[in-house]
Amino acid sequence: MQTPRRTWLKMLAGAALPGAQAFARPSNPAVPAGTEMPPALPLPGIYADSIDPAPYLLSEKYDGVRGVWDGRALRFRSGRLVSAPAWFTARLPAEPLDGELWLGRGRFDELSGIVRKDLPVDAEWRSLRYMVFELPGSAGTFESRARRIAGIAQRAAWPQLVAVAHTPVADRAALRNRLAATVAQGGEGLVLHLASAPFSTGRSDTMLKLKPSLDTEATVIAHHAGNGKYEGVLGALGVRTPEGRQFLIGTGLSDAQRRDPPAIGSVVTYRYRDLTSTGLPRFASFQRIHHGL
Numbered sequence: 001m002q003t004p005r006r007t008w009l010k011m012l013a014g015a016a017l018p019g020a021q022a023f024a025r026p027s028n029p030a031v032p033a034g035t036e037m038p039p040a041l042p043l044p045g046i047y048a049d050s051i052d053p054a055p056y057l058l059s060e061k062y063d064g065v066r067g068v069w070d071g072r073a074l075r076f077r078s079g080r081l082v083s084a085p086a087w088f089t090a091r092l093p094a095e096p097l098d099g100e101l102w103l104g105r106g107r108f109d110e111l112s113g114i115v116r117k118d119l120p121v122d123a124e125w126r127s128l129r130y131m132v133f134e135l136p137g138s139a140g141t142f143e144s145r146a147r148r149i150a151g152i153a154q155r156a157a158w159p160q161l162v163a164v165a166h167t168p169v170a171d172r173a174a175l176r177n178r179l180a181a182t183v184a185q186g187g188e189g190l191v192l193h194l195a196s197a198p199f200s201t202g203r204s205d206t207m208l209k210l211k212p213s214l215d216t217e218a219t220v221i222a223h224h225a226g227n228g229k230y231e232g233v234l235g236a237l238g239v240r241t242p243e244g245r246q247f248l249i250g251t252g253l254s255d256a257q258r259r260d261p262p263a264i265g266s267v268v269t270y271r272y273r274d275l276t277s278t279g280l281p282r283f284a285s286f287q288r289i290h291h292g293l
């Protein structure tokens with residue numbers, strides 16, 4: 001017999017944000033033993049209109065899964081090994097690479113399902129491309145590293161290893177025009193790399209992202225019961241940002257996600273328009289479970 005929707009609500013309990021009813025389910029299982037620490041990577045900041053884009057090189061922001069190749073193994077951003085087919089990793093060079101495993105515009109969920117499988121499916125992996133944009137730890141400017149990546153991809157002569165194309169941009173107007181054209185074609189946004197920058201890790205103004213709306217991650221800390229049309233299922237997620245700010249995300253969730261919400265302790269990606277004067281996101285909308293990839 002099918003379990004009524006209310007049954008799982010009664011079985012869940014957890015801490016809520018102040019003044020709100022909440023329910024919770026167990027957090028994700030522990031990370032398997034032996035998983036390595038996350039690699040130190042360059043992470044994008046957010047482009048602001050006050051920044052002159054002329055010193056930067058522009059590329060599309062691919063809606064993929066970060067993949068870091070250390071010369072021997074392919075890993076997620078979390079440090080966990082990617083279960084890629086042996087024939088795929090055998091075609092990668094000995095030199096470390098950083099990029100995005102990518103299936104195509106608007107196909108992130110399908111891609112995520114493919115690369116997270118413990119047993120890879122060859123036919124699925126033959127549709128993927130490794131979009132490389134950085135050489136971890138390498139000397140020289142970003143512009144020189146981008147040229148080296150292009151050379152690596154050319155020598156590999158393998159369609160699944162792709163050097164991300166970087167182009168200069170004259171001014172803010174040209175940047176906005178390029179963004180509009182990319183989004184109109186189904187792209188997610190743009191990335192700006194400071195052409196003169198040496199390799200560095202963490203967030204800085206040497207790597208910036210530009211999208212029609214902003215997105216980032218937060219940790220789920222509570223499940224808030226719904227009412228009205230959402231009576232008996234999830235109404236909103238209570239989340240906490242890395243800076244410690246807490247707020248609710250009640251839009252963007254599918255009916256299936258409201259019946260079986262992201263676990264307490266999981267990390268989710270949300271989209272928002274801008275920040276309030278107190279630093280909280282305005283019009284936050286759920287996008288996906290981050291999965292620690």
